[in-house]
Amino acid sequence: MTQVCLVGAESVDLRYELLSRETARAALATYDLHEPFTNTVAVDTVSLGAAVSLLNDLNWYLVRFTEFALVREPSISTEEWLSRDLAERVRDGDRPPEATDSYLRIHGVDDDTLVEPMYATRVDGAVPEYDLRDVDDTLVVRVTDGEFGG
Numbered sequence: 166m167t168q169v170c171l172v173g174a175e176s177v178d179l180r181y182e183l184l185s186r187e188t189a190r191a192a193l194a195t196y197d198l199h200e201p202f203t204n205t206v207a208v209d210t211v212s213l214g215a216a217v218s219l220l221n222d223l224n225w226y227l228v229r230f231t232e233f234a235l236v237r238e239p240s241i242s243t244e245e246w247l248s249r250d251l252a253e254r255v256r257d258g259d260r261p262p263e264a265t266d267s268y269l270r271i272h273g274v275d276d277d278t279l280v281e282p283m284y285a286t287r288v289d290g291a292v293p294e295y296d297l298r299d300v301d302d303t304l305v306v307r308v309t310d311g312e313f314g315g
Contacts (some may be wrong), residue, residue, distance in 0.1 A: 166209040167216045168237040170246070171223075172279060173204035174230055180206055182230045183223075192222045202304075203278040213238045217256045220249055235306060241265060245305040248312055260309075268313040269293075273300030282306075284313055 173179025180198070183189040183206060196208035210216045216236045220227065227234055236252035237245070241262045247255065248270070254260040266287060273280040273295050280300060285293045295303045 166211065167213050167239070168207060168209050169216045169219055170201060170205055170207040170235040170237070171227065172202070172232045172235070173206075174232050177204070177230045179204050179230055183226055186226065189223055189226045192219065201277075202274065203276075205279075213240075213252060213256050217249075217253050220252075238262075242307075245307055248306055248308045250309050250312060251307055254309065265307045268308050268310055270306040270308050270312070271295050272304040272306065273298060274302040274304055275300045279304060284308075 171179060173182075180200070183193060193208065196210070199207050201207050208219070210219060213236065216238070220234050220236075234249040235246040236249065237243075238247060238252070238255070241247065241255070245266070247265060251260065251265055255262055255265060269285050269287070269292060270282045271285055271292065272282045281297055283295055283297050287293075292305055
């Protein structure tokens with residue numbers, strides 16, 4: 166299963182905003198919604214293509230109510246996420262899955278809340294340690310070269 170995670174903008178209750186609008190509610194109706202982090206909405210889809218299609222269907226709402234969208238495709242990585250742009254490139258065949266791990270955005274996770282990202286590249290094949298502050302955990306997102314560094 167490919168997972169999609171929408172991360173709400175700071176001043177927005179993402180679940181409320183999505184479910185209070187008929188078109189977004191209809192697009193999400195067939196999915197079981199869960200909240201892996203504070204102010205997120207996540208769903209499991211059947212494939213990378215279905216995940217990207219769902220994001221495209223929700224684009225109007227994503228632009229207004231989210232900070233970013235993530236996709237986790239188990240055939241690429243079971244632990245790391247892809248940015249929406251990178252997921253689209255892989256789906257479209259513009260980027261081979263094995264060439265997705267160069268650029269990283271590493272978020273700290275503190276009390277189930279995603280905190281400021283650190284941009285990094287792998288060092289000898291390993292993910293660098295998050296060092297912006299003490300956190301409970303980290304979330305690694307593979308990004309495109311254009312997204313690297315914000």
